[in-house]
Amino acid sequence: MNQTATVAWTNWSGSVVARKAMVSRPRGLAELADVIRTAPGPIRIAGAGHSFTPLVETDGTILELERFQGLVSHDAIALQATVGAATRLGDLTKHLHAAGQGLANMGDIDKQSIGGALGTATHGSGVSLGAYHSQLRAMEIVDGRGDVRQLTIDNDRETIEATGVTLGAFGALTEVTLQNIASYRLRRRRWVVPIGDILASCDTFMSAHRSAEFYFIPFSGHALLITSDISTADVSPRPAEEDEEGLATLKQLRTWLGWLPPLRRALIGAALARLPEEDYVQDWLNVYTSDRRRKFNEMEYHLPYEEGPRALAEIITLTEKHFPEVYFPMEVRSVAPDEFWLSPFYRRKTCSIAIHHDAAEDPKAFMAAAEAIFRRYGGRPHWGKMHNLVAADFASIYPRWKDAMAVRRSFDPDNRFVSPYLARLLGVA
Ligand SMILES: Cc1cc2nc3c(=O)[nH]c(=O)nc-3n(C[C@H](O)[C@H](O)[C@H](O)COP(=O)(O)OP(=O)(O)OC[C@H]3O[C@@H](n4cnc5c(N)ncnc54)[C@H](O)[C@@H]3O)c2cc1C
Known part of the structure; x- marks a missing residue:
């Protein structure tokens, strides 16, 4: 039972x-x-x-699917590992590291399940690094009729490319096999620059590092740059995280000085100038992710890579002119193209821009205004983050949308996985 x-x-x-x-x-x-x-x-x-x-x-x-967790097997030669699809990323990293393997890249947190990360094309940053689904080599999935399907990249490449960004719309993933790399060490650096500098040199910065990203701090005129590059140096201590304290200060300044932008800018700028540079070396699993305790809502759009700086400049102007309540940093990343039909990175080198809004406050007006800008630059929304797009919109921005929907019908002919939200998203009557 x-x-x-x-x-x-x-x-x-x-x-x-x-x-x-x-x-x-x-x-x-x-x-x-x-x-x-x-x-x-x-x-x-x-x-x-x-x-x-x-x-x-x-x-x-x-x-x-909490029963479908843990390491099932690993191949030390091919550097592949098969895990239960509900395995949390934090557990996955430990299993892999113990087996001498590493995920090539990670996003900001490790609380998601791998099935969920595949479900929405979750990603980190790096011009030559793909999202999690780009590591898929095999999957076991129970489809809408309750039939168990085993798919491998060698035998079923097209089907995996059609279903790999699953949206939970093709079936329940129970096991996935990932292509990993040998476990590795990263040198992580973080420093502050004026936003104008990074807007003018975004491609140079992103391209010069294995993984690079930056956070623009609203109403500060500055950005925090973060890079991670392979290192063979000895490990050094990772500094204590101060993100939560920083956010509390940004919120306070917003509340006290929301309508005095010059003073807000001066105080945040001064605090950022005092922020020590970070520079440490750690094993990969101790570098990419952080704790995120302060609750927010988020929108992230994936734009043609070269449009990133111009789109960000417009988003900043919009925010600082009309939305003084915003205090969460905006995150800017790059992602490599892939071949997955429902991937926002499908055949497109990408610059991703994420905006955040306090979870206790209504984000709708800010996000709707920002979305209009993202869409003008040809953006595709992150599947797991707030957006207002429906099937007709996706059909125009995903070249293989119709094909993917035909595969979906073959996996779920009775629409067992189609909720009212999925019906709007996928265009199921
Ligand atoms: C604090 C925070 C930080 C984040 N950082 C990042 C980031 O750095 N990069 C990024 O890209 N995203 C990020 N996200 C978004 C997040 O990674 C995605 O929304 C991800 O899908 C969540 O995974 P989950 O396990 O919680 O899945 P859920 O949100 O529970 O589900 C996501 C989708 O996957 C499907 N699904 C889940 N498990 C299975 C399964 N076994 N079989 C089939 N379908 C399944 C669900 O049906 C659903 O459609 C962040 C979110 C938060 C809250």
Whole structure:
């Protein structure tokens, strides 16, 4: 028997709540297939609930696949590892490091499940580094009829490219095989520059490092630059994180000086000038990610790489003219192109710009205004972060949209995974 309970489900930021859903935690493959066949629909699959879009929301059944976690096997020669799809990234990194392997790149946190990270094309930064799904070599997925499908990149490349950014719309992933690299060490550096400098040299900066990104601090005129490059040096201590304290200060200054931008700018600028440069060496799994305790909502658009600086300049002007409530830094990253049909990086070198808004405040006006700019620059939204696009929009910005939807129908002919939100997203009547 699978375990079920009727409880409210909520995402990390609290922006999505599923009050009426039944939660099911199948204990194995046969039970999972049975739930998909028989449980009240629509069925949605939850990872760690770190998406800001209502991908998991349903009045039917939410599948929590916590039994499908952990390292299944690894290949020390091919540097591949097979893991349960619900494995949290933080656990995955430890399994891989112990096996002498490393993820080629990571995003900002390690709380997501690998299935969820694949589900929305989660990514880190690096002009030659792809998102997590670009590491996919094989997958086991239970489709909408409860049939178990085993796919490998050698035999089923097209199908994996069609379904790899899953959106939880093709079936429930139970195991995935990832192509990794040998475990490695990174030198991490962080320093502050005037925003004008980095806007003028964005490509040079991004291209000069294996992984580079920057955060623009609103109403400060400055950006924090962060780089990570392979190193063989001895490890050195990673400085204590002060992001949360920094955000608390930015919020205070916003509240006290929101309508006095010059004073706000002067005080933040002075604080940033005192920020010590960071420079340390650590094993890869201790470098990429941070704790994110202060809750926010987020929108991220993936733009043609060369449009990044101009789009960011417009977003900054918009924010500083019309949205004094904004205090969270804006994050700017690059991502390598790939061949996955529903990937925002499909055949496109990308500059990603993320904007954030306090989770206790209404983000709609800010995000709608920013979205108009992102769309004008040909942006594709992050699947897991706030946006207002529907199927017709995606059909115009994803060259293989129709093909991907045909594959989806073959995986889920009865629309078991189609909630009202998914229906709008995918154009299912
Ligand atoms: C604090 C914070 C920091 C973040 N940092 C980054 C970042 O640096 N880079 C970035 O790109 N994104 C980032 N994100 C977004 C986040 O990585 C994505 O939203 C990701 O999809 C969340 O993974 P999850 O395990 O929580 O999945 P969920 O949000 O629970 O689910 C996401 C999608 O995956 C599907 N899914 C989950 N598991 C499975 C499975 N086993 N089989 C099939 N489908 C499945 C779900 O149905 C859903 O459609 C961040 C989010 C937060 C809250």
